[in-house]
Amino acid sequence: MSRTVARSWTRRITARLLAVVLLAVGLATLDRQEPPASAALSAEPAAVSTSQIGVTPPPMGWASWNSFFSSIDHNVIKQQADALVSSGMADAGYKYVNLDDGWWQGQRDANGNIVVDEDLWPGGMKAIADYIHSKGLKAGIYTDAGKQGCGYYFPTTRPAAPNTGMEGHYQQDLETFQRWGFDYVKIDWCGGREEGLNQEATYKQIAAANEAASAETGRKLVLSFCEWGTGLPWNWATGHGDLWRTSHDVLLHQETPGLTKMYRNFDEALQPAAQHTGYYNDPDMLMVGLNGMTAARNRLHMSLWSIAGAPLLAGNNVATMTTETRDILTNPEVLAVNQDPRGLQGVKVAEDTRNLQVYGKVLSGTGKRAVMLFNRTGSAANITVRWADLGLTPASASVRNAWTRTNAGSHATSYTTSVPANDAVLLTVSGTEASGSTYEDTTTAATPTFGNVTAGAAGTKLVDITYANGGSTARKATIQVSGQYSYRVAFPPTGSATTYRTVSVLAHLAKGANTVKFAAVSGSTAPDVDAVRVQGIPGTNGAALVGGASGRCADVDKNTYINGTQAQLWDCSGGRNETFTQTSRGELVVYGNKCLDADNNGTTNGTKVIIWDCTGGTNQKWTANSNGTLTNNLSGLCLDASNAATANGTKLILWTCNGQANQRWTLT
Structure with a gap:
């Protein structure tokens, strides 16, 4: 047949x-x-959540930098590996022992091979990797994409060591790491930045070199890209790296841990379309257990990283940590939220009052969610999570507190509890899944295109992909929604070519019809994609801001998060960078936390319209008028496509209201 x-x-x-x-x-x-x-x-069932397959969870382990900085040697690493096991952290899932900057002083032999100081590393690096493996753990190592590592430009506890980067030796060094027995490599960007290298091109070159090295050695390295989000890796790193940093360091040398950077790194890591099927946004290593961190702040830190589905790399001295710190790091219900086999990221679904926020994470199974109620204010406050915002029906749902590991009862429609100042409550919720729409492939293509995938509102959607992979390893294909960035998706083996399972992604859809396109990845056998099921997460819903003259959307270029980025016109694609939420406070919010803003409180013609952290300022409040104009509440000037232009890239400014079409907008 x-x-x-x-x-x-x-x-x-x-x-x-x-x-x-x-x-x-x-x-x-x-x-x-x-x-x-x-x-x-x-043979080919419709996509349903009950046939989910587990994906590789975010890495868990320990990294040397936050406690030891450059002062590492075989004694330090052995001590920490021993303590991971004896403390029970290894049993809880902390498997990686990662050597950060400082392990190598930059010498190479005549053939370009790395030469290490055997006074620091008796027997060389293979010996320390072997020791880590002997404890049932995995070994990680550090390098830089440029010629010099960060320790050259920013020495801490040892003098600057030149030539500690891998540029010019990409495949050679990766083969070396693999032959030594390492399982994971963090690739920093200090040298790359100083040399002006291109982040996307460089890290993709390194990923290709890793594949070539693996072909020689038969080993694999987990790739951790560490260019601090400067090259917008959430647009391109998925499936090239296994994880990628989304922000600058959460802690610098001799710095006291603080909330400001913790909150910044959490916010900037929320790139939900990029995180799925074993690939992860990385907000940096944990500060749990460091001097200056209270128990409450340690729990908050773990709650943030867990709802984000972030890698959990402890940075404290495991050998001397308190029982309290160990218990926070190993709370099984908190770790279960982080390590959920569906592999998705939490997203903000409500902020009824400024800085009282609700985040929801879709978990494996049916009707399962993790919820974080996050109070960023200086006073305790009640916060409510509504089931409908999470993509559940309003029917009764059971609630459990992950930190106290106690049930909080069954509740219809919503749940409210008090949250202390600058703290969070982490919950799991079991309710009833809301309805979704299934789209079957009617072609013979292994990687089909699904047209007319409809959404009642713009926003983040849960997309379950039904597929078969009869091979023995994960296969890759890309997914692209309309004109947005494409992302590589990993499709684990399903057992046979006629056994169908689902993996999940979060995608941003426009209101109305969308195109969801799959395509084969060069060098990888494509999975057989059969169907997609699309379900809303209504708390993320917003609207596109469409220009009357251009028919194009207000847009933030390349999904950037940087404060001060000027808004522009671009072809409407339904992307998260084109989806605005109109709050009861009069704001137009993009990404969940950036407001459309009159630059520097400007009140004159030509003032740039930018994105900025929402502050409650009048320059971030807008009035939608019956004639289709949007006026800024501070100046009374209209949102304007500059010079009445209609092309992609046209910048948005404030200008005296004149009734022209370039000042008319539709929120749809």
């Missing part, structure tokens, strides 16, 4: 066979299990 005929035949019998399966085994018991034999006969 041909593939085309087989697809048609299986679709005719799918509904009848699924009904039999439902009666025979109970669909609710099938979460992440192999289907019964009868299900395989239907």
Whole structure:
């Protein structure tokens, strides 16, 4: 039977066979299990959350920098590896022991091979990797994308060491790390920045060199890109790196841990479309247990990183930590939120009052969510999470506190609790999944395009992808929504070419029709993508701001988060950088936390309209008028496409209201 005929035949019998399966085994018991034999006969089921497959979770481990900086040697690393095991942290999931900057003093032999100081590393680096492995752990190492590492430009506890980068030796050094037995490599950007290298091109070159090295050695290295978000890696790093830094360091040498950088790094890591199927936004290493961190602040830190699904790399001295610190780092219900096998990121779903925020994370299973109620203010306050904002029905849902590991009862519609100042409450919620829409592939393409994927409102959507992968390793394909960036998706083996499972991504859809396109990745056998199921997360919903003259959308260039970025016109694609929430306070908010802003409180013609952290200022408040204009509340001037231009890249400014089409906007 041909593939085309087989697809048609299986679709005719799918509904009848699924009904039999439902009666025979109970669909609710099938979460992440192999289907019964009868299900395989239907061959290509519609995408349903009950056939999810687990993906590689974010890395957990320990890294040397935040406690030891450059002062590391075999004694320090052995001590910390021993303590990971004896403390129970290894059993809780902290498996990586990562050597950061300072392990190498920059010498190479005549063939360009790395030469290390054996007074610091008796037996060389293979010996320390072997020791780490002997404890049942995994080994990580550090390098730089440029010629010099960060310790050259910013020495801490040792003199500046030249030539500690890998530029000119990419494949050679990666092969060396693999042959030594390392499992993970962090690739910093100090040399790359000083040399003016291009972040995307350089890290993609390193990823290709890693693949070539693996072909020689038979080993794999987890790739941690560390260019601090300067090259907007959430647009391109997914599937090239396994994790990528989204912000600058959360802690500098001789700096006291603080809330400001913790909050900044959390906010800048929220790039939900980039994080899925084993690839992760990285807000930097943990400060839990460091001097200056209280127990409450340690828990807050863990709550933020867990709802974000961030890598958890402890940076404290594990050998001397308190029992309290260990218990915070190893709380099983908090770690379960972070390590959830669906591999998605939490997103902001409500902020009814400024700085009283609600974040929701879709978990594996059906109707499962993690929720963080986050109070950024200086006073305790009640915060409410509504089930509908999370993509659940208003029916009763059970609530559990992850930190206290106690049940908080069943609640219809919503749940409210008091949250202390500058603190968070981390919950898990079990409710009823809201309805979604399924789109079946009717072609013979392994990587099809789904047209007319409709959304009732612009916003972040849960997309479950049904596929088959009969191979023994993960396959890759890209996903692209309309004109947005494309992202590589990993599709783990499903057991056979006729066994279908789902993986999930978060995608940003425009109101109305969208195109969801899959494409093969060069060098990888494509999975057989059969269907997508799309479900809203209503708390993320917003609207596009469409120009009356241009038909183009108000847009933030290249998904940048940088304060002061001027808004522009661009083709409407439904991206998160084009989706604005109109708050009850009169703000137009993009990304969940950046307000459309009159630059420097400007009140004159030509004032730039930019994005900036929401402050409550009058220059960030707007009035939508019946004639389609938007006036800034501080100046009374209109939002204007400069020079009445309509092309992509046209900058948005304030100008005296004149009734022209370049000052008319539709929120849709």
